[in-house]
Amino acid sequence: MARFQMAPQPGQNAHHVVLHAVSIGLAVVAQMISSIFLTLTKDSFVPDGLFQTPSWNVSETFSLEVSMDWWSGGFWIMIDLWSLGWLVHATVGLFNRNVLGPESCNPEIHPPVFYLMWVVVNIARMCSMFLWHRRNLLAAVQLWWITPVFSFFMLSISYGNLHKHKAWLAINTPRVTTWTRYLTQNGLAVFAWWSLLNAVVGLGMVLKYRFGVQDPLISAIVLAIICVCALTWFLLQTFLLHKYLRYTFCVYAILVLGLGAMFTRSYRVHNMSSNTSFCGCLMLIMTCMSVVHLICECMRTEDSVMPLALEPYVTSSVCETVCQPEAKHKPQKC
Template identity: 25%
Template sequence: MGEHNGGRAALVVINFLVFAGTVALNQLSAFPQYAGGLFVVPEAHTTKYGLGVSTEGIFNTTVGNLSATYEIDVTPAGFVFLIWTVIYFWLLLAHLYALILLCRRNAVGPVYTTPPVLTTSFIVIYTLNLLANIAWLFLWDNQLIIYASAVLWFICLTNWIAFGLVHGSLYRHGPWMAQHAKVDLWMYRILWHNGLALYTVWSTIAALLNLGIALRYEARLEMQLIVYIVLGCLSGILVLYFILENTVLDRFVRYTITIYPVVVLAMAGIYIKQYQHSTLETGYFIIVLLGTSVFCLVARLGLVIVRAVKSPLYVNNKVGDDPVLSYAA
């Protein structure tokens, strides 16, 4: 029977605490006028502030205010940024599920180690990602645009690495889980795979927008060129990923479908905010990319349904009925 792995359990808990701190600071950045108040300690008729935090709080302004200050021709409408709430809520459910796994056992051992879907490398990369998320908040708040852009690209890169690690890990253990832990298999797919997909694709879009801001306000490039760079890169990533996920990567990402709704939302927000006042070239680019993202979404949903019926994963699963013996094998 498997034994507990104290190091990995500690990493799961630390990762959750870092995630909680990331969400808390992101919320404080949305309401900076209240950030300082959290550290207020009333004493008699005077008020003291702990940790050296001033009455104005730890943030100077909101992320949204700075986005409006450094607007470019592909900045989406404000409602699009509410996607952060969806991302963090989805990831919160994923983290709570990971904590629950620490308290469960199956026929082989502790569920979080048998099988070890959330690997040590995944947790470390993902934790570094969350710490970079916090660093970006302060860099952006202090209008250090180039540094903020660099950190956001680090967030994007570590997201894709974590995305690949957790998908590869689940695929390796998929045959055994399909036979002996089907509920957990789907919980990983729904919570971790699709939650990380939301976070990953939005961080990619945010990195491109931040790059556009840096090119406009630091490098002083022409706005039309920036539009081509941002939307061109997004188009390339979208089409490349669509091709890869429906061919060589299908067995890994078959049930990860939250990529395209994020792109559709972002492009819809750009269309609503920018199309009426855009140049002819920008307007065409926005419409074509919006249409392409909708097509990819519909096509992907159709392909997933068809393949789930006609060519289900692990159809040639040779895992035995005994969970202990089959896991050892």
């Protein structure tokens, strides 16, 4: 005995596509506004900026031994361009179609909540800049922590959904997997880790200027937190969550750059502090972990993928998608 499962109504499909498109559009707009706003606040690009007090003067007011050097601020431009790149790719995916519909939401690797969280991240970045220039240190640092927390949660959504649908994508649209791994996930990882470095330094500022913990102790605590986070990522990527994280290669590079900014800020030729030496050792450790990761990936073979099915009407039944093929009736056994 066989029964037929009817495809969802076209109106319902259109509603989900519109919801997905609106969420991507909001994320793109928020990213562009945030990038323009943060660029205008930098005195190196706009004379006098948007605020009376330059950002660098505020940073000097709440300095640590491991504060990042002035040149590190330019990396936000590269990171924002990368973020805009994967958002543009998501937008293009609304117009590219596979057997189920628009690629961006069939299967839905990045649901609407993924992009709405990115809107919140950019709003938090802009609000934190206002608070930072008003020297409201505690409130600004609290907003700084929103960005890495939300970014890592977005990464977990992307990793989980891509792994869930990778077999179907390998048969129908393999380029989506490649673009998601190397553009979206690596770009989001760069943003998450750079935000985490700034948030940890901000935590050190709060402990020093609000709770009285003095340098060099607080700077050593900041470096220790960074070291623990990096080692945790290395263990997850190498052993526990290898199948999800194996294609994210940029984490150690961004950590080396961040630690390098801390190193150049505190480096003194004839009077090198213990924290400066600690920072240099961490840079070496990050480089070694990056090399180990690359060697491990070169030695490992691609995980075997068991095709779900070659026929579109069968593959659509095992993928959670926004749209289903129109006028497609598929028999199922009772």
